[in-house]
Amino acid sequence: MLKKNVENKYWVKNFLYLFFFLIIIWLALTSTFQWEELIVGILISFLLALFLNKNYLKLGFPPLSIKRIAVSIVYFIVLFFEIIKANFDVAYRVIHPKMPIKPGIVVIKTGLKQDIAKMILANSITLTPGTFTLDIIEDKLLIHWINVKTEGLEEATKIIGERFEKYLKVIFA
Amino acid sequence: MRKIFSVILLIIICWGIILSLYKIPFGIPKTKVGEYYLNKGKEETGAANIVTSVVLNYRGFDTLGEVTVLFIAAIGLGAVLATLKKKGKRKVEQASLILYTGCRFLFPLILLFGAYVFIHGHLTPGGGFQGGAIIASAFVLVYLGCRGKRINEVSSKTTESLGGLIFIVIGLIGLAIGGHYFLSNFLPKGELNTLFSAGIIPIIYIAIGFKVGSELAGVIDNLFEES
Numbered sequence: 555m556l557k558k559n560v561e562n563k564y565w566v567k568n569f570l571y572l573f574f575f576l577i578i579i580w581l582a583l584t585s586t587f588q589w590e591e592l593i594v595g596i597l598i599s600f601l602l603a604l605f606l607n608k609n610y611l612k613l614g615f616p617p618l619s620i621k622r623i624a625v626s627i628v629y630f631i632v633l634f635f636e637i638i639k640a641n642f643d644v645a646y647r648v649i650h651p652k653m654p655i656k657p658g659i660v661v662i663k664t665g666l667k668q669d670i671a672k673m674i675l676a677n678s679i680t681l682t683p684g685t686f687t688l689d690i691i692e693d694k695l696l697i698h699w700i701n702v703k704t705e706g707l708e709e710a711t712k713i714i715g716e717r718f719e720k721y722l723k724v725i726f727a
Numbered sequence: 728m729r730k731i732f733s734v735i736l737l738i739i740i741c742w743g744i745i746l747s748l749y750k751i752p753f754g755i756p757k758t759k760v761g762e763y764y765l766n767k768g769k770e771e772t773g774a775a776n777i778v779t780s781v782v783l784n785y786r787g788f789d790t791l792g793e794v795t796v797l798f799i800a801a802i803g804l805g806a807v808l809a810t811l812k813k814k815g816k817r818k819v820e821q822a823s824l825i826l827y828t829g830c831r832f833l834f835p836l837i838l839l840f841g842a843y844v845f846i847h848g849h850l851t852p853g854g855g856f857q858g859g860a861i862i863a864s865a866f867v868l869v870y871l872g873c874r875g876k877r878i879n880e881v882s883s884k885t886t887e888s889l890g891g892l893i894f895i896v897i898g899l900i901g902l903a904i905g906g907h908y909f910l911s912n913f914l915p916k917g918e919l920n921t922l923f924s925a926g927i928i929p930i931i932y933i934a935i936g937f938k939v940g941s942e943l944a945g946v947i948d949n950l951f952e953e954s
Contacts (some may be wrong), residue, residue: 572835575836576835576836576839579839579840580838580839580843583840583843584843584847588921589923590921590922590923591922594846594922598839598842598846599839602835602838602839602842606834606838607833610831610832612831613828613831614831629756641941667829668826669812669824670825670832672824672828673824673825673828673829673832676824676825677825677829689823689824689825690823690824690825707749
């Protein structure tokens with residue numbers, strides 16, 4: 555009985571998460587508040603969320619809170635500036651006549667537990683030019699780096715992963 | 728000698744093309760029917776997207792043919808590949824965590840986008856075929872990311888058949904009570920540029936969306952069986 559209750563709780567959480575995402579995307583696509591559009595959007599989102607929330611069961615979304623939303627917004631701004639910074643860095647390496655690159659693959663560690671958090675970290679690393687996530691194995695990320703500064707696990711983690719992970723740790727705590 | 732000859736040949740060809748294109752007046756439609764669609768299309772069909780009104784109303788019968796061609800192609804592929812014995816549960820290597828998580832996260836969102844495209848076929852560029860292709864792409868993502876999962880063949884075929892059936896039944900109802908041709912608009916046309924407008928066009932496009940989506944997903948399923 556207790557187990558079923560726990561499952562029900564997760565079910566509601568996943569349902570609400572998926573419904574929330576779908577409604578936001580629908581509103582962004584239609585960009586209007588006409589009642590017909592709203593009704594159809596809510597209907598479709600409800601049906602999709604009803605049938606497909608099982609996939610969301612193990613992704614590991616955290617409970618919503620104002621602090622988490624605020625940190626997520628900060629995270630996106632940080633990510634944006636990291637991308638711009640890395641773009642300039644890679645452009646410099648491309649334009650420089652000597653082409654100062656030192657490509658190689660390094661391994662970094664992550665303390666994140668949830669699948670979705672690991673995916674966001676990996677995609678953030680991929681989005682910043684110069685670093686590219688090849689694979690995730692358990693808590694290790696394989697990274698292709700355009701300019702390998704260090705091969706040590708700890709230092710590489712500090713340089714590549716830490717700048718994103720400190721925010722993600724707060725969001726997915 | 729050869730170079731001079733080729734230059735002369737080039738000049739002759741260019742001269743011929745210029746002569747023939749020179750005669751065509753620029754910016755004036757040559758056919759009357761295009762003008763008719765542009766001027767009367769909105770009032771007659773109620774669809775804000777003229778292309779949709781042509782595809783599903785003036786030339787609805789043609790679209791039925793297109794849908795049938797796709798259907799026959801899917802059937803043919805199934806018939807060719809079905810001669811191979813179906814293996815049971817395939818042994819597959821697990822996709823990487825990034826792809827696996829992304830697939831689970833994105834699948835419903837892609838389905839929503841596909842639904843948006845085919846529901847708004849009469850208002851925005853897009854429609855049943857495009858929306859169906861987007862929905863099929865969501866299934867490709869599932870095949871790539873969540874390997875070992877298969878679509879339910881029975882429900883896929885049922886959806887496909889229902890989509891085709893709705894198309895034909897609505898077309899025949901239009902023929903019977905609406906007017907003099909297949910797919911004539913017998914529902915109220917509503918206000919232009921709102922979601923519930925254009926009579927039967929959105930319904931037909933939703934049917935086509937489901938049909939094309941399940942058909943393409945079935946084709947992909949067949950091809951994956953092969954690989």
